Amino acid sequence: MNESNIDWILAIACFLAGIGIGALGYHLLNANVARNQKVRQRLAETELELNQVRDALNDHFAKATDLVTNIQRQSQELEQQLSQSADRLCDDLQLKRRLTGTGADEIPAENDEPSMPRDYADGGRGTLAEDFGLRQDETKEKEQTQPVRY
Template sequence: MNESNIDWILAIACFLAGIGIGALGYHLLNANVARNQKVRQRLAETELELNQVRDALNDHFAKATDLVASIQRQSQELEQQLNQSADRLCDDLQLKRRLNGNSSDDPLTESDELSMPRDYADGGRGTLAEDYGLRQEEASEKEQPQPVRY
């Protein structure tokens, strides 16, 4: 055989080997791209679902707010209707005052209302006092002036 034929055969073999190596590299590198594309697609679907849930939640809260406002409005209308009917039909002054919110004649006064609980009784010192648990001698010693310390 001729040397020129060997050069051509070697060049064709190298070309085919390069094409094979290139195709193999493309296939290996492209597998990650396809996987990434699937992950992106799943991410887009999840974001779409999340946006739909947010929209549904916003609609739910808006409807709940409207219903609460409607209930408040209806309760105010009912209270006004009761007050008007009581003014027209009722002869009992105490009942009229209670319905209108004027509770000056109510048996409960401001002093009878509930107050914050305390840890001591009226007139007592309680457990939060500075001298709680000290004996009288110790208390009298504390009242004496202390010597000056240097």
């Protein structure tokens, strides 16, 4: 074989190897692009679902707020109706006070001042005392039975 034929064969082999490596690289890079597109599509779909859930939740809370407002309004109307009916029809003074909300139990007593919190009960010593949990008999025994230290 001639040396010139070997050069041509080597050049053709390198060209074919380059084509193979290029095709392999294109395939690997293109696969990542396709995967990224699928991930982006799934992300867009989940964001759309999340927005729909948020909108539905906002609508739900708005409707719940309207219903609570209606219940409060109807409750106030019912209280007013009861108090007006009690004023017209009822002779019992205590019942009228209860219905109108001016009962004697709602007036706070002025002489009942809250006392300072303590860490002990009446007649006892508390946990903040210096000798809490110590017995005098045991401390004397411990002092007598301890060995001499050098």
